[in-house]
Amino acid sequence: MKLEKIVAELDLKVLAGAAQLEREAQGCYIADLLSCVMAGAQPGQLWFTLQTHLNIIAIASMLEVAAIVVTEEAPIAPATVERAAAEGVVLLSSSEPTYETVAKLIRANY
Protein backbone atom coordinates (compact mmCIF):
# COMPACT_ATOMS: atom_id res chain seq x y z
CA MET A 1 0.00 0.00 0.00
CA LYS A 2 1.23 3.48 -0.80
CA LEU A 3 2.24 5.65 2.16
CA GLU A 4 -0.13 8.31 0.87
CA LYS A 5 -3.11 6.00 1.35
CA ILE A 6 -1.83 4.86 4.75
CA VAL A 7 -1.52 8.48 5.92
CA ALA A 8 -5.12 9.13 4.86
CA GLU A 9 -6.58 5.89 6.30
CA LEU A 10 -4.82 6.25 9.66
CA ASP A 11 -5.17 10.01 9.85
CA LEU A 12 -1.43 10.49 10.37
CA LYS A 13 0.54 13.71 10.53
CA VAL A 14 3.46 13.89 8.10
CA LEU A 15 6.42 15.34 10.00
CA ALA A 16 9.08 14.62 7.38
CA GLY A 17 9.25 13.03 3.93
CA ALA A 18 6.08 14.56 2.41
CA ALA A 19 7.69 14.19 -1.01
CA GLN A 20 8.16 10.44 -0.57
CA LEU A 21 4.57 9.37 0.05
CA GLU A 22 4.45 7.58 -3.28
CA ARG A 23 6.61 4.92 -1.62
CA GLU A 24 5.09 1.45 -1.16
CA ALA A 25 4.99 -0.11 2.29
CA GLN A 26 4.55 -3.76 3.05
CA GLY A 27 4.37 -5.36 6.47
CA CYS A 28 4.87 -3.93 9.95
CA TYR A 29 7.34 -4.05 12.77
CA ILE A 30 6.45 -2.82 16.26
CA ALA A 31 9.11 -2.25 18.93
CA ASP A 32 10.72 0.48 21.01
CA LEU A 33 13.97 -1.25 21.92
CA LEU A 34 16.18 -0.14 19.05
CA SER A 35 18.50 -3.15 19.36
CA CYS A 36 15.45 -5.35 18.61
CA VAL A 37 14.43 -3.15 15.71
CA MET A 38 17.91 -3.39 14.20
CA ALA A 39 17.72 -7.17 14.42
CA GLY A 40 14.10 -7.61 13.37
CA ALA A 41 12.72 -4.89 11.10
CA GLN A 42 12.81 -5.44 7.33
CA PRO A 43 13.21 -3.02 4.43
CA GLY A 44 9.90 -1.60 3.20
CA GLN A 45 8.04 -2.17 6.47
CA LEU A 46 6.14 0.38 8.51
CA TRP A 47 7.80 0.72 11.90
CA PHE A 48 5.58 1.69 14.83
CA THR A 49 7.31 3.03 17.94
CA LEU A 50 7.10 5.36 20.91
CA GLN A 51 10.86 5.92 20.90
CA THR A 52 11.72 9.37 19.55
CA HIS A 53 15.46 9.58 20.19
CA LEU A 54 17.49 10.81 17.19
CA ASN A 55 18.77 7.25 16.70
CA ILE A 56 15.42 6.16 15.24
CA ILE A 57 16.31 8.12 12.09
CA ALA A 58 19.72 6.47 11.70
CA ILE A 59 18.15 3.05 12.16
CA ALA A 60 15.23 3.69 9.80
CA SER A 61 17.66 4.93 7.18
CA MET A 62 20.01 1.99 7.65
CA LEU A 63 17.21 -0.58 7.47
CA GLU A 64 15.35 1.26 4.71
CA VAL A 65 11.97 0.94 6.38
CA ALA A 66 9.19 2.60 4.40
CA ALA A 67 8.28 4.95 7.25
CA ILE A 68 8.42 5.44 11.00
CA VAL A 69 5.06 5.90 12.68
CA VAL A 70 5.41 7.45 16.14
CA THR A 71 2.24 6.73 18.09
CA GLU A 72 0.41 8.44 20.97
CA GLU A 73 1.75 11.75 19.72
CA ALA A 74 4.97 11.09 21.63
CA PRO A 75 6.86 14.39 21.63
CA ILE A 76 9.57 14.52 18.96
CA ALA A 77 12.50 16.91 19.25
CA PRO A 78 13.03 19.25 16.28
CA ALA A 79 16.49 17.71 15.75
CA THR A 80 14.87 14.32 15.06
CA VAL A 81 12.46 15.81 12.51
CA GLU A 82 15.28 17.75 10.82
CA ARG A 83 17.45 14.65 10.59
CA ALA A 84 14.56 12.66 9.10
CA ALA A 85 14.12 15.30 6.42
CA ALA A 86 17.86 15.36 5.71
CA GLU A 87 18.09 11.55 5.50
CA GLY A 88 14.96 11.10 3.37
CA VAL A 89 13.22 9.17 6.15
CA VAL A 90 9.44 9.40 6.20
CA LEU A 91 8.40 10.32 9.75
CA LEU A 92 4.71 10.07 10.59
CA SER A 93 2.82 10.67 13.81
CA SER A 94 -0.39 9.13 15.10
CA SER A 95 -2.52 10.67 17.85
CA GLU A 96 -3.72 7.21 18.88
CA PRO A 97 -1.91 4.42 20.74
CA THR A 98 -0.14 1.74 18.73
CA TYR A 99 -2.91 -0.87 19.01
CA GLU A 100 -5.64 1.45 17.69
CA THR A 101 -3.38 2.74 14.93
CA VAL A 102 -2.48 -0.74 13.75
CA ALA A 103 -6.10 -1.90 14.06
CA LYS A 104 -7.10 0.82 11.59
CA LEU A 105 -4.40 -0.38 9.24
CA ILE A 106 -5.77 -3.92 9.37
CA ARG A 107 -9.31 -2.67 8.75
CA ALA A 108 -7.97 -0.87 5.68
CA ASN A 109 -6.90 -4.32 4.34
CA TYR A 110 -3.22 -3.47 4.51
Added chain:
Amino acid sequence: MAAIRAYQADLHIHTVLSACAEVEMIPPLIVAEALSQGLYLIAITDHNATANAAAVMEAARGTGLTVLPGMEFQTQEEVDLLCIFGSLAPALIWQPEVSAHLLPLQNDPELFGPQFVVDAEGDFVREELSFYQGPAQIPLEEAARTVRALGGLAIPAHITRPAKGLLGVLGLWPSALHVDAAEVSPNLSPLEARQRFSSLADIPLITNSDAHWLDTIGQIRTIFFLAAPTITELRRALNGVEGRYFRIS
Protein backbone atom coordinates in the same frame (compact mmCIF):
# COMPACT_ATOMS: atom_id res chain seq x y z
CA MET B 1 53.86 15.46 42.39
CA ALA B 2 52.00 12.97 44.57
CA ALA B 3 52.83 9.35 43.96
CA ILE B 4 50.42 7.44 41.79
CA ARG B 5 48.96 4.38 43.42
CA ALA B 6 46.28 1.79 42.70
CA TYR B 7 42.75 2.43 43.93
CA GLN B 8 40.49 -0.59 43.80
CA ALA B 9 37.16 0.97 42.91
CA ASP B 10 33.50 0.04 42.53
CA LEU B 11 31.58 3.00 41.18
CA HIS B 12 28.08 1.50 41.04
CA ILE B 13 26.58 0.58 44.42
CA HIS B 14 22.96 0.86 45.55
CA THR B 15 21.59 1.45 49.05
CA VAL B 16 18.19 0.89 50.65
CA LEU B 17 17.04 4.04 48.85
CA SER B 18 16.81 1.88 45.70
CA ALA B 19 13.56 -0.08 45.90
CA CYS B 20 15.23 -3.10 44.34
CA ALA B 21 18.16 -3.18 46.82
CA GLU B 22 18.26 -5.47 49.85
CA VAL B 23 17.49 -4.04 53.29
CA GLU B 24 21.08 -4.82 54.36
CA MET B 25 22.41 -2.08 52.03
CA ILE B 26 22.91 0.48 54.80
CA PRO B 27 25.92 2.79 55.25
CA PRO B 28 27.93 0.97 57.96
CA LEU B 29 27.53 -2.43 56.28
CA ILE B 30 28.35 -1.09 52.81
CA VAL B 31 31.51 0.58 54.19
CA ALA B 32 32.55 -2.54 56.14
CA GLU B 33 32.03 -4.79 53.12
CA ALA B 34 33.87 -2.39 50.78
CA LEU B 35 36.84 -2.29 53.17
CA SER B 36 36.87 -6.05 53.60
CA GLN B 37 36.92 -6.36 49.80
CA GLY B 38 40.00 -4.13 49.65
CA LEU B 39 38.19 -1.25 47.96
CA TYR B 40 39.48 2.29 48.40
CA LEU B 41 36.98 4.13 46.26
CA ILE B 42 33.24 3.61 45.81
CA ALA B 43 30.33 5.61 44.41
CA ILE B 44 26.79 5.47 45.75
CA THR B 45 24.39 5.34 42.83
CA ASP B 46 20.74 4.88 43.75
CA HIS B 47 18.03 5.00 41.09
CA ASN B 48 17.25 8.67 40.41
CA ALA B 49 18.15 9.52 44.01
CA THR B 50 21.09 10.81 46.03
CA ALA B 51 19.71 11.17 49.56
CA ASN B 52 21.75 8.33 51.10
CA ALA B 53 25.13 9.34 49.68
CA ALA B 54 25.97 11.74 52.52
CA ALA B 55 25.28 9.04 55.13
CA VAL B 56 27.63 6.58 53.44
CA MET B 57 30.29 9.31 53.14
CA GLU B 58 29.90 9.96 56.86
CA ALA B 59 30.04 6.25 57.72
CA ALA B 60 33.33 5.99 55.79
CA ARG B 61 35.00 8.95 57.49
CA GLY B 62 38.38 7.98 58.92
CA THR B 63 38.33 4.48 57.42
CA GLY B 64 40.49 5.15 54.36
CA LEU B 65 37.56 4.47 52.03
CA THR B 66 36.57 7.35 49.75
CA VAL B 67 32.87 7.56 48.91
CA LEU B 68 31.70 9.66 45.97
CA PRO B 69 28.06 10.76 45.77
CA GLY B 70 26.27 9.70 42.62
CA MET B 71 23.08 8.51 41.02
CA GLU B 72 21.95 5.91 38.51
CA PHE B 73 19.80 8.23 36.46
CA GLN B 74 17.16 6.83 34.10
CA THR B 75 16.80 9.04 31.04
CA GLN B 76 13.68 9.84 29.03
CA GLU B 77 14.64 7.06 26.59
CA GLU B 78 14.93 4.63 29.55
CA VAL B 79 18.72 4.45 29.43
CA ASP B 80 20.57 4.17 32.75
CA LEU B 81 23.32 6.77 33.18
CA LEU B 82 25.71 6.77 36.13
CA CYS B 83 26.25 10.34 37.36
CA ILE B 84 29.21 10.57 39.73
CA PHE B 85 30.19 13.73 41.54
CA GLY B 86 33.26 14.86 43.46
CA SER B 87 31.25 16.30 46.34
CA LEU B 88 27.69 16.70 47.59
CA ALA B 89 27.23 20.25 46.25
CA PRO B 90 26.77 19.33 42.56
CA ALA B 91 24.73 16.25 43.51
CA LEU B 92 22.39 18.58 45.40
CA ILE B 93 21.99 20.70 42.26
CA TRP B 94 21.36 17.66 40.05
CA GLN B 95 18.80 15.98 42.34
CA PRO B 96 16.04 18.64 42.12
CA GLU B 97 16.51 18.76 38.35
CA VAL B 98 15.83 15.00 38.25
CA SER B 99 13.00 15.14 40.79
CA ALA B 100 11.21 17.82 38.75
CA HIS B 101 11.15 15.50 35.73
CA LEU B 102 10.08 12.20 37.32
CA LEU B 103 6.82 10.52 36.28
CA PRO B 104 3.99 11.80 38.51
CA LEU B 105 3.53 8.41 40.19
CA GLN B 106 4.16 7.10 43.69
CA ASN B 107 6.35 4.14 44.52
CA ASP B 108 4.36 1.07 45.53
CA PRO B 109 6.54 -0.54 48.23
CA GLU B 110 4.56 -3.79 48.01
CA LEU B 111 5.33 -4.10 44.32
CA PHE B 112 8.80 -2.58 43.94
CA GLY B 113 10.12 -2.53 47.50
CA PRO B 114 10.47 0.43 49.89
CA GLN B 115 12.85 3.39 49.38
CA PHE B 116 14.46 4.28 52.71
CA VAL B 117 16.59 7.27 53.60
CA VAL B 118 18.85 6.31 56.51
CA ASP B 119 21.56 7.94 58.61
CA ALA B 120 25.23 7.00 58.89
CA GLU B 121 24.35 4.27 61.41
CA GLY B 122 21.74 2.87 59.05
CA ASP B 123 18.82 4.03 61.18
CA PHE B 124 15.57 4.99 59.51
CA VAL B 125 15.15 8.68 58.65
CA ARG B 126 12.21 8.62 56.20
CA GLU B 127 10.64 6.68 53.36
CA GLU B 128 10.69 8.32 49.93
CA LEU B 129 7.57 7.86 47.80
CA SER B 130 8.74 9.41 44.52
CA PHE B 131 8.69 7.00 41.58
CA TYR B 132 12.44 6.49 41.26
CA GLN B 133 12.10 3.21 39.34
CA GLY B 134 10.94 4.95 36.17
CA PRO B 135 12.49 7.42 33.75
CA ALA B 136 12.76 11.17 34.26
CA GLN B 137 11.83 13.26 31.24
CA ILE B 138 15.35 14.47 30.45
CA PRO B 139 16.97 13.25 27.22
CA LEU B 140 20.21 11.27 27.50
CA GLU B 141 22.45 13.81 25.77
CA GLU B 142 21.09 16.68 27.85
CA ALA B 143 21.53 14.73 31.11
CA ALA B 144 25.14 13.88 30.25
CA ARG B 145 25.83 17.49 29.31
CA THR B 146 24.36 18.81 32.57
CA VAL B 147 26.18 16.30 34.78
CA ARG B 148 29.49 17.10 33.09
CA ALA B 149 28.86 20.86 33.32
CA LEU B 150 28.45 20.29 37.08
CA GLY B 151 31.92 18.72 37.12
CA GLY B 152 30.58 15.18 37.37
CA LEU B 153 31.31 12.04 35.37
CA ALA B 154 28.60 10.75 33.01
CA ILE B 155 28.91 6.99 32.45
CA PRO B 156 26.15 4.99 30.72
CA ALA B 157 25.57 1.86 32.82
CA HIS B 158 25.61 -1.78 31.64
CA ILE B 159 25.45 -0.59 28.04
CA THR B 160 24.87 -3.94 26.37
CA ARG B 161 21.93 -4.98 28.59
CA PRO B 162 18.66 -5.06 26.61
CA ALA B 163 16.73 -3.30 29.38
CA LYS B 164 17.99 0.17 30.30
CA GLY B 165 21.40 -0.36 28.68
CA LEU B 166 22.31 2.31 26.14
CA LEU B 167 23.00 -0.05 23.23
CA GLY B 168 20.03 -2.25 24.08
CA VAL B 169 17.60 0.66 24.12
CA LEU B 170 19.10 2.91 21.44
CA GLY B 171 20.76 0.28 19.25
CA LEU B 172 23.66 2.54 18.25
CA TRP B 173 25.95 4.91 20.09
CA PRO B 174 24.26 8.33 19.62
CA SER B 175 26.44 10.65 17.55
CA ALA B 176 25.81 13.70 19.75
CA LEU B 177 26.51 11.96 23.05
CA HIS B 178 29.59 12.93 25.06
CA VAL B 179 30.39 10.89 28.15
CA ASP B 180 33.44 10.13 30.29
CA ALA B 181 33.29 6.33 30.04
CA ALA B 182 30.85 3.48 29.60
CA GLU B 183 30.21 0.56 31.94
CA VAL B 184 30.32 -2.89 30.39
CA SER B 185 29.32 -6.18 31.90
CA PRO B 186 32.22 -8.43 32.88
CA ASN B 187 30.98 -11.24 30.62
CA LEU B 188 31.75 -9.03 27.62
CA SER B 189 35.40 -7.97 27.52
CA PRO B 190 36.23 -4.47 26.26
CA LEU B 191 37.82 -6.11 23.23
CA GLU B 192 34.65 -8.06 22.42
CA ALA B 193 32.50 -5.02 23.11
CA ARG B 194 34.54 -2.95 20.66
CA GLN B 195 34.42 -5.72 18.07
CA ARG B 196 30.64 -5.81 18.31
CA PHE B 197 30.20 -2.06 18.51
CA SER B 198 32.86 -0.14 16.61
CA SER B 199 31.50 3.14 17.99
CA LEU B 200 33.03 2.20 21.36
CA ALA B 201 36.57 2.49 19.97
CA ASP B 202 37.33 5.77 21.71
CA ILE B 203 35.27 5.32 24.85
CA PRO B 204 36.93 4.18 28.08
CA LEU B 205 35.19 1.00 29.26
CA ILE B 206 34.96 0.23 32.97
CA THR B 207 33.29 -2.46 35.06
CA ASN B 208 31.45 -2.23 38.39
CA SER B 209 29.39 -4.54 40.56
CA ASP B 210 25.98 -2.75 40.36
CA ALA B 211 25.61 -4.19 43.88
CA HIS B 212 22.07 -4.47 45.23
CA TRP B 213 23.14 -6.71 48.10
CA LEU B 214 26.24 -6.78 50.28
CA ASP B 215 28.09 -9.80 49.03
CA THR B 216 28.30 -8.47 45.47
CA ILE B 217 30.11 -5.24 46.47
CA GLY B 218 33.52 -5.21 44.80
CA GLN B 219 32.97 -8.56 43.07
CA ILE B 220 33.36 -6.62 39.84
CA ARG B 221 35.59 -3.58 39.97
CA THR B 222 37.96 -1.27 38.15
CA ILE B 223 41.46 -0.41 39.34
CA PHE B 224 42.36 3.24 38.95
CA PHE B 225 45.95 4.50 39.16
CA LEU B 226 45.63 7.95 40.70
CA ALA B 227 47.51 10.49 42.79
CA ALA B 228 44.39 10.94 44.94
CA PRO B 229 40.84 9.52 44.94
CA THR B 230 39.17 12.57 43.41
CA ILE B 231 36.87 13.18 40.47
CA THR B 232 39.59 15.15 38.65
CA GLU B 233 42.02 12.28 39.04
CA LEU B 234 39.38 9.78 37.87
CA ARG B 235 38.80 11.87 34.76
CA ARG B 236 42.55 11.92 34.07
CA ALA B 237 42.76 8.16 34.51
CA LEU B 238 39.79 7.55 32.18
CA ASN B 239 41.49 9.73 29.58
CA GLY B 240 44.85 8.08 30.26
CA VAL B 241 46.66 11.39 30.75
CA GLU B 242 49.39 12.67 33.08
CA GLY B 243 50.46 9.17 34.01
CA ARG B 244 47.02 8.21 35.34
CA TYR B 245 45.30 5.15 33.93
CA PHE B 246 42.94 2.32 34.79
CA ARG B 247 42.40 -1.32 34.13
CA ILE B 248 39.43 -3.57 34.70
CA SER B 249 39.66 -6.58 36.95
